[in-house]
Amino acid sequence: MKFFIDTANIEEIRKANDMGVIAGVTTNPSLIAKEGRDYATVLKEIAEIVDGPISGEVKATTVDAEGMIAEGRAIYALDPKHMVVKIPMTVEGLKAIKVLSSEGIPTNCTLIFSANQALLAARAGATYVSPFLGRLDDISQPGIELIETITAMFSRFPDIKTQIICASVRNPIHVTDCALAGADIATVPYKVIEQMTHHPLTDQGIVKFQEDYRKVFGE
Ligand code: E4P
Numbered sequence: 409m410k411f412f413i414d415t416a417n418i419e420e421i422r423k424a425n426d427m428g429v430i431a432g433v434t435t436n437p438s439l440i441a442k443e444g445r446d447y448a449t450v451l452k453e454i455a456e457i458v459d460g461p462i463s464g465e466v467k468a469t470t471v472d473a474e475g476m477i478a479e480g481r482a483i484y485a486l487d488p489k490h491m492v493v494k495i496p497m498t499v500e501g502l503k504a505i506k507v508l509s510s511e512g513i514p515t516n517c518t519l520i521f522s523a524n525q526a527l528l529a530a531r532a533g534a535t536y537v538s539p540f541l542g543r544l545d546d547i548s549q550p551g552i553e554l555i556e557t558i559t560a561m562f563s564r565f566p567d568i569k570t571q572i573i574c575a576s577v578r579n580p581i582h583v584t585d586c587a588l589a590g591a592d593i594a595t596v597p598y599k600v601i602e603q604m605t606h607h608p609l610t611d612q613g614i615v616k617f618q619e620d621y622r623k624v625f626g627e
Contacts, residue, residue, distance in 0.1 A: 409587040412573065412595040416440045416450050418457070420598035425458050427601070432460035434538070434575065434595040436494065436518065437468040448486055455487035462487070463516045463536075465494035466504075473503035480504060484513045492535065494518050497525045502532040509533030516573065523557040530562065530570035538595070540576035541586070551576070552585045559590040580604045 412432040413424045416439040424430045433454050440450050451464040464486070466479040480493035492514040495501045505515045509532070516536040517529035521544065526537045539558055541551035555574055562568045571592040577583060580603050586594045596604075 409591055410593045411601070412461070412463075412593055413458075413601065414439070414575065414577065414595040414597050416443050416454070417598070418443075418450075418453055421454055421457055424598055424601055429601065430458065430460070432462060432492075432593070432595075433458050434463040434494070434516070434573065436465050448482075451483065451491065452486050455490040458490070460490065461492045461514065461536075462490045463492045463494040463518075465518065466496075471498070471500060473500040473507070476501065476504035477507050480508045480513060480515070481511075484508075492516050494538075495534075497529060502528060505529065505532040505534050509535070518575070520558075521554070523554065523561050526558045526570075526572070527561060530568045534570050536571050536573050536593070538573045538575040541574055541582055542576035542578040544576075545578070552582070552589060555586055555589045555591055563590070 410431040411429050412434050413421055413430045414434045415421060416435040421433060440447055443450055455462045464483040466476045470476050470479055476495055483493050484491045493508055494516040495504050496519045497517055505517060508515050514535040516538055517534040518538045520526050520537050520539040526539060529537045539554050544551035544554060558572055574586040574591045574594040577594050577596045577600060580600060583594050583596060583604060
């Protein structure tokens with residue numbers, strides 16, 4: 409399983425990229441709005457930092473296929489080597505995915521909460537589907553079961569090339585579960601990447617090595 413970082417914050421993206429662990433970036437309208445900066449400028453900047461797929465979502469207020477197609481083309485044109493157009497799971501969204509994918513524009517179908525939605529997106533030609541784990545957990549439905557069902561379903565049909573991005577990842581246990589479920593990618597907030605580096609015994613071990621070293625060799 410590969411990692412993408414789920415943020416529009418440039419500093420977090422730089423830090424994760426410097427660690428060498430991320431293969432791409434996902435954003436959404438809420439994440440970009442949080443940065444309080446111009447939508448297209450943020451996406452362009454991200455694409456200059458990370459040499460991998462960068463998901464930029466169509467504006468939340470665009471709901472018709474024609475509008476999403478036009479915006480999708482504009483997002484892709486920001487950086488055709490990296491940009492992936494993120495489209496919500498709706499009838500209009502599927503139409504937009506069909507057209508964009510026929511033009512060779514990669515797409516990421518977002519807000520997936522059922523296996524049937526994932527199958528529809530795959531058949532419409534989506535490059536990626538983004539099932540949301542944490543938001544299902546939030547309403548007391550085990551999100552990991554959705555990931556397991558989609559991976560099992562896609563593996564039955566070898567002609568499906570759509571990759572599964574586990575989204576709405578909230579903690580390190582989600583990451584392990586997604587990897588065990590066979591997801592292609594987990595898109596993870598910076599905080600969770602940082603949490604994953606820690607173990608109490610690692611932290612204690614570093615302190616002990618420092619103390620022992622200083623006793624004999626000084627600073
Ligand atoms: C990424 O594709 C999603 O937009 C994101 O993971 C949603 O995460 P959240 O449920 O924590 O907002």
